[in-house]
Amino acid sequence: MRKILNIINPESELDYLISELSEDNYTPFTYVITEKPYKSSDIILASFREISDKRNLFKEYDFIPFIVYGQISLISRAFSLGASDFIKAPFVLDELNSRALKIFNYDRLSIKGETAFFDLSGIHFRENSISLTEMEYKILHLLVSNKNRIVGRETFIYRLGLGEDKSRSLDVHINSLRKKLFFLMKDLSEDNFIIKTVRGKGYTINTQFTCG
Missing domain, CATH: 3.40.50.2300 (Response regulator)
Structure with a gap:
């Protein structure tokens, strides 16, 4: 593409x-x-x-x-x-x-020798693709760019342009993104969550995956 x-x-x-x-x-x-x-x-x-x-x-x-x-x-x-x-x-x-x-090449997730690529149009894995919203792309790009790090909620709110009163919408976007990732890659991950929640801190990519 x-x-x-x-x-x-x-x-x-x-x-x-x-x-x-x-x-x-x-x-x-x-x-x-x-x-x-x-x-x-x-x-x-x-x-x-x-x-x-x-x-x-x-x-x-x-x-x-x-x-x-x-x-x-x-x-x-x-x-x-x-x-x-x-x-x-x-x-x-x-x-x-x-x-x-x-x-x-930064915008990709790999596990067990297989790779999913993503961009503003969506996530592409094997012969399948699923669309992403602009907000979902921004979230995934930020997480992949910070592999092995926890991205705090405050960072997401600032980078995504969400006000404090809209911080709960972050959870909605992340849950939607999780469902799309799981739908495409569920047979490869031993854990249902590719995006992991770190209680009280933020979010990170599951350590099973290689980024970039």
Whole structure:
């Protein structure tokens, strides 16, 4: 399944890259060009200037990984703004492909030699797929990105944009996600819960699973 690469307001120095993308059918993604991030993106490519000028906007979409390009002197500042990766400009299509594939590989769960992949469209395991809501994707991505760690309720509430008065809705989203994971992978897990509750602390991924 090809991913969607969202290029934000590409600078003229990316004209060569866009030309290559238009002609290359072997990249792992289909590209679109927009003025701001949108929810259907699997990965975002933006200049340092864009993420610096629109930092609040990018924060709203922090569940979508984004690669920043620019001068090497900007690398530390880019990561401080939440970049998933940084490419020194100019760069070639092969480098973008390899960086994107590395990021895509984070969103997966493996057990007993089998792997489930997930993205904004849903969870894909063997020949089956089941859709995910945006909130469910954010939760699973956050848990997988913090394998072997407990993600506290406060972290979820902050990262998902839930107010204190809506914290109970977190339980609803997690229970729905648990059911979907169990439906797809129930014959592999010895435990009914892939997402484990740590009483008084938060949630974590069952240690039977390998992430990324």
